[in-house]
Amino acid sequence: MVMETTTYDPSEFPAFAVTVDIVVLTMAKARLHVLLVQRGVDPFEGMWAIPGGFKRPDETLDEAAQRELNEETGLDGGVDVRQFRAYGNPGRDPRMNIVTVAYVAVLRDIGTPAASTDAAAAALIPVEDALSGRVPLAFDHATILGDAVDRVRTDLELTGTATAFLPPTFTLAELRSVYEAVWNVHLDAANFRKRVLAEDGWVHPTGRRARPGAAGGKPAELFRAGRRWKHGSPLRRRKATP
Amino acid sequence: MVMETTTYDPSEFPAFAVTVDIVVLTMAKARLHVLLVQRGVDPFEGMWAIPGGFKRPDETLDEAAQRELNEETGLDGGVDVRQFRAYGNPGRDPRMNIVTVAYVAVLRDIGTPAASTDAAAAALIPVEDALSGRVPLAFDHATILGDAVDRVRTDLELTGTATAFLPPTFTLAELRSVYEAVWNVHLDAANFRKRVLAEDGWVHPTGRRARPGAAGGKPAELFRAGRRWKHGSPLRRRKATP
DNA sequence: GGAGTTTTGGTTGACATGACCATTACCGTG
DNA sequence: CACGGTAATGGTCATGTCAACCAAAACTCC
Numbered sequence: 275m276v277m278e279t280t281t282y283d284p285s286e287f288p289a290f291a292v293t294v295d296i297v298v299l300t301m302a303k304a305r306l307h308v309l310l311v312q313r314g315v316d317p318f319e320g321m322w323a324i325p326g327g328f329k330r331p332d333e334t335l336d337e338a339a340q341r342e343l344n345e346e347t348g349l350d351g352g353v354d355v356r357q358f359r360a361y362g363n364p365g366r367d368p369r370m371n372i373v374t375v376a377y378v379a380v381l382r383d384i385g386t387p388a389a390s391t392d393a394a395a396a397a398l399i400p401v402e403d404a405l406s407g408r409v410p411l412a413f414d415h416a417t418i419l420g421d422a423v424d425r426v427r428t429d430l431e432l433t434g435t436a437t438a439f440l441p442p443t444f445t446l447a448e449l450r451s452v453y454e455a456v457w458n459v460h461l462d463a464a465n466f467r468k469r470v471l472a473e474d475g476w477v478h479p480t481g482r483r484a485r486p487g488a489a490g491g492k493p494a495e496l497f498r499a500g501r502r503w504k505h506g507s508p509l510r511r512r513k514a515t516p
Numbered sequence: 517m518v519m520e521t522t523t524y525d526p527s528e529f530p531a532f533a534v535t536v537d538i539v540v541l542t543m544a545k546a547r548l549h550v551l552l553v554q555r556g557v558d559p560f561e562g563m564w565a566i567p568g569g570f571k572r573p574d575e576t577l578d579e580a581a582q583r584e585l586n587e588e589t590g591l592d593g594g595v596d597v598r599q600f601r602a603y604g605n606p607g608r609d610p611r612m613n614i615v616t617v618a619y620v621a622v623l624r625d626i627g628t629p630a631a632s633t634d635a636a637a638a639a640l641i642p643v644e645d646a647l648s649g650r651v652p653l654a655f656d657h658a659t660i661l662g663d664a665v666d667r668v669r670t671d672l673e674l675t676g677t678a679t680a681f682l683p684p685t686f687t688l689a690e691l692r693s694v695y696e697a698v699w700n701v702h703l704d705a706a707n708f709r710k711r712v713l714a715e716d717g718w719v720h721p722t723g724r725r726a727r728p729g730a731a732g733g734k735p736a737e738l739f740r741a742g743r744r745w746k747h748g749s750p751l752r753r754r755k756a757t758p
Numbered sequence: 759g760g761a762g763t764t765t766t767g768g769t770t771g772a773c774a775t776g777a778c779c780a781t782t783a784c785c786g787t788g
Numbered sequence: 789c790a791c792g793g794t795a796a797t798g799g800t801c802a803t804g805t806c807a808a809c810c811a812a813a814a815c816t817c818c
Contacts, residue, residue: 290615359599492781
């Protein structure tokens with residue numbers, strides 16, 4: 275039956291709670307990390323979960339995601355936040371019918387985990403630990419996290435969102451380490467430089483140089499992020515070669 | 517405030533209706549078409565809309581999408597259906613708070629538009645007409661359709677879903693026309709053949725040949741669809757070269 | 759039979775890519 | 789301060805990829 279051609283009574287429809295979950299990914303110690311909160315109440319008490327909250331009727335989904343991100347991290351604007359999937363399996367929340375719309379946010383390293391409101395129950399966990407089950411997640415959040423990482427992996431190839439992981443100014447080695455960590459590959463430093471610089475508009479030189487690390491080495495040039503292409507990446511994902 | 521660490525009363529949360537909309541795309545006359553239904557009731561009466569319906573509490577979102585697809589087209593299994601985005605802007609439905617989860621289904625040409633239940637109000641419309649506003653769509657369905665087409669465009673590159681547009685057995689010219697229509701490009705027939713056949717497992721030869729069209733020409737080999745890769749396509753999207 | 763059309767096979771030259779070496783410019787240490 | 793170590797940067801080169809193009813094959817229609 276085609277719904278649109280019939281009349282209906284709004285009170286007849288099953289009511290759902292709609293939540294927005296936000297997978298906050300960041301780079302720490304050359305590994306991908308996710309911001310998780312520890313549950314303090316009954317279902318899955320003590321387990322870790324992806325932060326989120328209820329959508330309000332007067333805001334868009336994107337606004338709800340931004341609000342949640344702000345409540346969790348204190349960050350406000352200019353953050354790379356993208357919706358990637360909705361989850362509505364019956365029983366995914368034992369209490370009621372909940373459909374959740376999941377977002378992924380890519381942040382540069384914040385340092386102190388969740389320095390905002392409820393710091394005692396929030397932490398940055400290595401993605402590998404959460405996905406392998408070493409850190410068990412509540413609800414269907416392991417699935418959600420896995421999908422989020424997949425999304426970032428292809429976004430890195432398609433939209434070149436790698437700079438979102440980095441501070442406003444960065445070296446090419448730092449940019450390369452983002453690709454290496456997210457894709458789990460090894461990239462040749464010289465070839466990486468050539469390809470990134472060949473695509474003009476991707477990164478802009480600042481003229482300044484970074485201080486070398488404790489191990490020494492020639493000081494690297496500092497770059498700013500340029501525009502991001504919508505499609506057709508200069509960099510292509512390869513097989514894993516760790 | 518971190519929601520998970522507080523207790524709450526389920527009756528306090530805003531209730532939403534959750535619907536599943538399904539964008540059915542198919543290839544007709546070498547152009548991309550979408551299945552639309554004509555609305556018969558008040559909001560946007562007479563305008564065209566993407567078919568959809570309410571999610572039931574006891575089914576998953578994917579099941580709801582399959583059910584809707586079956587109700588609209590009579591097709592049951594083996595159809596390429598993928599969720600791509602949720603929409604929840606306040607006021608997107610003037611009657612109530614509705615969050616919709618949108619799916620895209622890629623079908624081979626069905627011939628008679630929506631031969632199933634409510635045929636009088638369903639039609640295959642060229643995507644170009646719907647996106648250009650020549651055929652105005654109800655609600656925010658123009659946005660949804662645009663996102664669906666974008667999704668299919670990149671899926672064609674990433675997952676090689678092109679064979680879903682075609683009958684079980686097809687020629688390389690037909691396969692090529694899918695890429696040309698969806699990407700709006702021109703591809704060289706000889707080069708296309710080489711690349712498709714180079715990637716083994718993508719298509720399998722059947723040994724049979726197709727009858728040439730009315731214009732004549734050498735009879736083309738018939739192929740079956742092979743596996744679809746998850747990532748790393750043999751074919752790469754290019755600039756538009758019509 | 760001949761012109762037209764489409765598929766299929768082959769060649770070629772331009773360009774992209776990856777492996778690798780060399781140089782530069784810093785670090786710590788003695 | 790000279791020296792070995794390290795990382796960034798610059799260059800070369802062999803290989804692979806890809807698009808453009810040509811030509812043969814095999815059909816239809818007239």
